[in-house]
Amino acid sequence: xxxxxxxxxxLVAAACAALAWGHGSALAEQGPEPGTPRIASTSTEGGxxxxxxxxxxxxxxxxxxxxxxxxxxxxxxAVFVDENGRPLKTRIASREPMFxxxxxDVSRRAAMGVRYSPGLDExxxxxxxxVRQPFSYVLTGETPARCTVNTTEHYPEKARAAGIxxxxxxxxxxxxxxxxxxxxxxxxxxxxTNATLFDEPAKAALLKIRCQPANRGGLNVPSVAVVDITFxxxxxxxxxxxxxx
Numbered sequence: 001x002x003x004x005x006x007x008x009x010x011l012v013a014a015a016c017a018a019l020a021w022g023h024g025s026a027l028a029e030q031g032p033e034p035g036t037p038r039i040a041s042t043s044t045e046g047g048x049x050x051x052x053x054x055x056x057x058x059x060x061x062x063x064x065x066x067x068x069x070x071x072x073x074x075x076x077x078a079v080f081v082d083e084n085g086r087p088l089k090t091r092i093a094s095r096e097p098m099f100x101x102x103x104x105d106v107s108r109r110a111a112m113g114v115r116y117s118p119g120l121d122e123x124x125x126x127x128x129x130x131v132r133q134p135f136s137y138v139l140t141g142e143t144p145a146r147c148t149v150n151t152t153e154h155y156p157e158k159a160r161a162a163g164i165x166x167x168x169x170x171x172x173x174x175x176x177x178x179x180x181x182x183x184x185x186x187x188x189x190x191x192x193t194n195a196t197l198f199d200e201p202a203k204a205a206l207l208k209i210r211c212q213p214a215n216r217g218g219l220n221v222p223s224v225a226v227v228d229i230t231f232x233x234x235x236x237x238x239x240x241x242x243x244x245x
Contacts, residue, residue: 006106052081052116052131060110062137066102070223072144073100075107076134076219083126085116093132099169099189100226107135114241139216145174147211147227154201155215155231163233166195167204167209169229178213180206188226 030036066072074096081090090108095101112132138144159166169189173181185206187199206227214223 007165012048014106049122050117050120052079052085052119052129054114054116054133055085056108056114058114060135062084062139063102063106066137067139069138070142070144070216070221071100071102071226072102072137072139072142073097073226074134074136075103076132077107077111077112078130079116079133080128080130081116081119083118085113087112087116087120090127097169097226098167098191098228103135103137110135141217143215145178145211145214145223145225146170147174147178147180147206147209147225149202149205149209149227149229151201151205151229151231152234155234156197156201156206158197159195159231160234164231165233166198166231167191168195168198168229168231170202170206170229170239172206172225172227174211174213174223174225176213176222178211178220180209180211182207198231201231205229 028219076093076095078091078093079087081087090111092101092104116131118126119129119131121129126137167190168187171184171186171188173184175181181207183205185203187202190196206229211227213220213223215221
């Protein structure tokens with residue numbers, strides 16, 4: 001089944017809501033209020049002489065459901081700025097985690113909500129151009145959970161002959177020690193989108209490891225995470241590789 005953007009967002013939001021309902025009051029008592037993410041420095045998508053830069057601070061709202069669940073991330077927005085410094089349109093350039101799109105809308109609104117100093121071309125004249133604008137979402141006083149997954153033993157046999165590469169995004173509940181729970185685990189995205197044969201191996205690989213638990217106010221706490229799980233073909237399946245006896 002194809003995972004659409006709207007379905008992926010509903011899965012993440014629903015899982016976040018379930019966790020938030022369970023420990024939202026503890027979060028309010030133990031942790032400080034989340035800080036406001038700040039607009040970061042920009043970078044161009046080309047070799048121009050001066051890039052547009054934001055004039056002032058962007059208004060950036062931390063989604064309440066992500067705040068309550070302790071979810072953080074980073075979104076880079078590509079903004080098209082005209083020769084007068086006005087943002088005209090945006091697109092999502094990248095995310096960390098890759099499939100956590102809960103911060104997309106607020107990031108795009110923030111990028112469109114400020115004026116920019118006009119960019120200059122190689123001749124020093126004002127010019128319209130794309131510029132990349134990263135936004136980071138981090139809760140004050142909290143370190144999010146981190147999971148490093150080894151998929152070597154879980155690469156599916158059916159994919160070996162074709163040497164397929166894939167990335168699967170998995171939503172997971174973690175206990176205070178960083179152990180993943182099978183309950184509530186869900187695939188929220190994948191690349192390629194039709195590579196469903198990697199779904200169960202991704203879950204199995206995640207259940208085999210212990211993540212670095214989330215920490216709030218100096219204490220390890222239960223949390224949620226969206227984990228990007230990367231599958232690469234075994235070395236002996238790569239083109240031109242000689243297999244030795």
